[in-house]
Amino acid sequence: MPLRVTFLGTAGAIPTTERNPSSIFVTREGDGLLFDAGEGTQRQMMRFGTGFAISHLFVTHLHGDHVLGIPGLLQTMDFNDREDPLSIHTPYGTRTELKSLINALDNRPSFPVRINEVGDGDVAYRADEYEVRAFETDHDARAVGYALVEDERKGRFDRERAEELGVPVGPKFSKLHEGEPVELEDGTVVEPDQVVGEPRPGRSIVYTGDTRPTTATIEAADEPDLLIHDATFADDRADRATKTAHSTARGAGEIASRAGAKRLALMHISSRYAGHTDDHEAQARDVFDGEVFVPDDGIELEIPYPDE
Known part of the structure; x- marks a missing residue:
């Protein structure tokens, strides 16, 4: 089951000719x-x-470089005759400001736009087999990060056994894999744990938005497959x-190391480093043994299952 991340914008507050302001598509x-x-x-x-x-938009905070694309995006959706509702998740206490931004210049989307305020520990969105949780960050605004965490998967079925x-x-076979015991013709009962292995972990992505390093990021997901962390400087x-x-x-590297992350993407790069991010990668690698990279805009990343 594919899980892909596309880095649409990786710049800090000031965009460059190579980097757009913050946005990630999953x-x-x-x-x-x-x-x-x-x-x-x-x-x-x-x-x-x-x-x-998209069905859901997750806003980390209401600084311009994270939200000024919303009015134009909604207007384009409107022009394309969108009818499906859009849910926008935003930190507690920011609903009024976000609603004003959406309705700027008397722009009134014809499709339903639902605003959901979230805080530390809230499940912003629950879907089949995964959820998106909000967690506390440390920025100079009302702000949260988000963790996409998949449910555990069934253990492998041992057909030979x-x-x-x-x-x-x-x-x-299917009943056993679903966790139900089965009775054979001779009356023998076969239990699922005789032929099904231990549950297998799903995948997880943690996105901090703008923040100082914080332990809440470490607690957001257990050994995330991808940590996307503020690395402005x-x-x-x-x-x-x-x-x-x-x-x-x-x-960011220290947080990735403490969180047991497998990969670390360094985001929100200040324009003062335009075209020169080798130091960012080297300094993160000083303290983190996993894969480190500064993504360019447009980079698409496939997230494999941990046991693959």
Whole structure:
């Protein structure tokens, strides 16, 4: 079951010719999820071929580089005769401001737009086999991060063992895999744990938005397959990072290490580093042994299952 991340915008507050403001598009088995929508997000969606078929938009905070793309995106959806509702999730206390942004210049979408306020620990969206949870971040605004966490998957079915136990090929295989015991013709009962392995973990993606390093990110998901973390500055501006409630690449690497992340994507890169992000990657690798990268806009990443 594909789980893909497309980095639509990876810049800090000021865009560059190579980087758009913050936005990430996630697809999972036909579900389109958008995380933040900085200025120009709709053009990035066209440019990189994601389309506009999103059902949920998750806003980390209401700074312009994360939300100014929303009015134009909704207007384009309207022009395309959208009828399906759109749910927008936003931190507690920001509903009024977000509604004003959506209705700017008397723009009134003809399709339903539902605003859902979320805070630390809330399940913003529950779907079949996964959920998107909000978690606390540390920024100079009402802000949250989001973790997409899949449910555990069934253990592997041992067909060879089932046949050895005398289970006939057919419906009884499915019952055992679903967790139901089956009775054979001779009266023997075969239990699921005799032929089904331990549950297997699903996948998880954690997106912090803008934040100082915080333990809440570590707790958001257990050993995330991908951590997308604020890394606005390198070590040369560490004091600036603290003052402006952002992270350095090294700080992001430390959080990734403590969280047991498999991959770390360094996001929200300040325009002062335009075209020069080698230091970001090197400083994060000093403290994190997993894969580290600074994604370019348009990069698409497939998230494999942990046991693959």
